[in-house]
Amino acid sequence: MPTARRQISQKLIADEAGVSQATVSLVLSGRNVSSDNTRKRILEAAERLKYRPNLLVQGIQTGKTKMIGVMMPPYDFFWSEILYGIHDVLAAADHVPIMLWTSHRGPSPRKRNAPDGNELEQIHRLIDRRVDGVILWPPFASLFSDHVHEFSSRELPIVTIDHELPAEFRADFVGSEDHVGGRLVADYLLSLGHRRFGHIAGSSVATWAVQRRQSFDETVARIPNAKFKTLEAPPGDDYTLAIEQARALLALPDRPTAIFAATDLYAKQVYRAAAELGLRVPQDLSVVGYADDDFAEEMWPALTTVRQPAYEMGRKAAEIVLGRSTGKLSQKVPIKARLPVQLITRESAAAPPPSSGNGNGRAKSKSP
Amino acid sequence: MPTARRQISQKLIADEAGVSQATVSLVLSGRNVSSDNTRKRILEAAERLKYRPNLLVQGIQTGKTKMIGVMMPPYDFFWSEILYGIHDVLAAADHVPIMLWTSHRGPSPRKRNAPDGNELEQIHRLIDRRVDGVILWPPFASLFSDHVHEFSSRELPIVTIDHELPAEFRADFVGSEDHVGGRLVADYLLSLGHRRFGHIAGSSVATWAVQRRQSFDETVARIPNAKFKTLEAPPGDDYTLAIEQARALLALPDRPTAIFAATDLYAKQVYRAAAELGLRVPQDLSVVGYADDDFAEEMWPALTTVRQPAYEMGRKAAEIVLGRSTGKLSQKVPIKARLPVQLITRESAAAPPPSSGNGNGRAKSKSP
C-alpha cells in the first residue's frame, strides 16, 4: 500500500524491480541497452503500476516541454482548418498545442472580435509554462507586436501566419501567395469586361491585406481606362465596418461594377449591401471574395473566390516551430513560406451590365 | 553577465536583493507580509530581471498545473462557440486549455471525421503533462469510453459535453435540454399539420441523439394518426451517411412530409436529397434542424432549427472542471447541467402539401 497521495514515480518502479532509480530512467527512455533481465523487470513493473512519465519534470530538466503556444481562435472555417493542420503535425511529433487568444468571440453577427486587454497576460501564461515556441494569428501579431517582444527577447521561436513581422523579431512566416491572389482576381474581372472596381481591403497594417490590395491595384492600374476605389479599415474590428464600406462603394457616383472583397466575410457584407439597393449579383454587380471559406459555395449566388491551402498552411507553421525548437531547422534568416493560391470560379462574377458605361463584356472588351 | 543559458530564477532575485530564495518565494506569491523594505527590493529586482515564474516547477510542487485538457476539435460553428466559452472561463481563472482531438478533420465535404487510432496516445499526452482536468466532446466520450478510464482511474475531473458517461466514470456533464428540443420540434410540425415524419437521428450511442429522438418520437406517437420513421447511424462517421439516410426517407412509399434532422449538418443533407428529387422546401417538404449552426440562417430557405446556448455551455463546462480541480465544487454526485433550448422558426417548415394525404394545414388539423 503506497503512502498517501504520492505519484507513481521512477523511484517506485526502482524499488519494485530492485534497481536504482537512475537505471529506471535509462531503461524507460531507451537510452540504455541494459541486460535483458533488469530491463524486463523494469518494464513490467512500470506496466503493472501504470506508470506515466512526468513531462513537467522532464521539461525543467531538458528545457523542452513539447508544448507549443498557439495564439489563434477557431475564428471561422479558414482558421479552424489551420488549427487542424497545426494540431495534426504537433500530435505526430508528440507535442501539444496550448490554444489561447485575446478576443472574446469570433465573426458572424452573433460574435465580436475585439481585443480584450489581456494580451500580455495570455502571453505570460505561455511563457510561464515554458512553451517551446509560438504560432500567432495576424490580428494578434499586427496589433500587439510590442507584446511579442516578450517572446523574441526570450528567444522563443515565433511563426506568424498571414502577417509578416518586422525583421527585428526574427520570426518565421507562413502565408499564401497574396501577391498573386490579387492579380488573379483583377485579371479575371478585367477579362469579364469590368473597368470600374471597388475594393474592401481590410486592415492597412496587416500584410495579407496589403499584398492582396497591391497586387490587385497594380494589375488594374495597368489598364488605361480602368478606375478603382479602395477602402481600408483601421486596425481592429474590421468586420462590422465592411458593411458600411460596401454601402459606401455602392453609393459612389461612378458605381463600381465589380467589388473585390479581401475576405469572404467582407464579400458576404457586399451581398447584403447590394441587396439593400436591389442590385443583383452578378447581373448588376460582380463580387469576388478571398479565402474560400466553407460558406462561400453556399452563398447565393455561389461566391467566386481565391482559395488558400489553409490546412497545409497550418501544417507548415507547425513544422517550422518544431524545426526551430528541435534545432533541426538551422536556417538563420527567417523563413517566409508562401503556399500557392487558386481562383475558384463560381457564380458571383459575370460581365458588367451593358448600361454601365464602361467595359461591356468579353466580346467588346478590347474596343473602348 | 549571467552564466550560460540559465533561467532567471528566484535564486537570482534573492542574490540581487540580498535575501534568501525562500523569502523571494514568499514575497512573490504574496503569502507573506514581509517588511516593506525587503518586499520592495525583491519586487524591483524581479521586475528588472524580467522574472517569470516557472509553472512547471510550481506544478510538480503543488500538484496543480493550471492546464485543462480539452479533447474537442473546432469542428464547426457550434463547437467553436463552445471552445470560446471554455477558453474565456479558463483564461479568467488563469488557466490554459490544451486542445487535442483524435480525428484528422472536421465536417463539410472537404473534411472527414474518422477516429485515427491515436486516442490513447492523446490521452497520455494530457496525463503526462499533468492536466488538472479534462473536457470531452461527445464522439470521443462515446466511442472511446474505455480509454476514458485512464482519466477516471487517476481521479482526474472529467466533464463531458452533450453526452452522458455511465456512472462509474463519476464524470460531470453539460448539455442542453435535448429532451425538450425534440418535443418542441414535434409540437411545431404537428401544429403545422404534418402527420408523416422522418427523423435522421445520429449515433445511437450518443446521448444527445438518443434524447432528441426520444422526445420527438414520444410526442409524435401521442397523435393517433401520425407515423414516423427514424434512421439511426452506427457509431462513427455519421455525416456522410446522412445524405443516404435522407434519400432513403424520401424514397419511402409513404413519403414523410417533414423531416427532423438531429443536427443542422444533417439538415443540409436533407436539402440536397430533396433537391435531387425536385422537392421544394418547404412547399413539398418541411425540414427542421438542430443546433442553429452559423450557416443555418443562410441556408436557402433559412433553416428552422433548435438553438442551444453553445457559448454558455462551454463556460459551464469550464466552470465545473475548475470547481472540481480547486475543490470549490464539492458536490459528490456527478453534476448534470442542462441549459435551455429555443426553437428558432425560419422558413424551412410549413404546412404539408395538400396532396399529401394526411394532415393538411393548421386550419383542418383538428378534424381528421
Add this chain to the structure above:
DNA sequence: TTGTAGGCGTTATCAC
C-alpha cells in the same frame, strides 16, 4: 551494465 550524487526551480516546514 548499474549505482551514487548533484541539480533543475519551486513550495513547504520548520526553526531562528
Add this chain to the structure above:
DNA sequence: GTGATAACGCCTACAA
C-alpha cells in the same frame, strides 16, 4: 519576518 533545509520527480555526469 526570514532563512535553512527537505522535498517534488527526473536527468545526467561520474563512479563503480
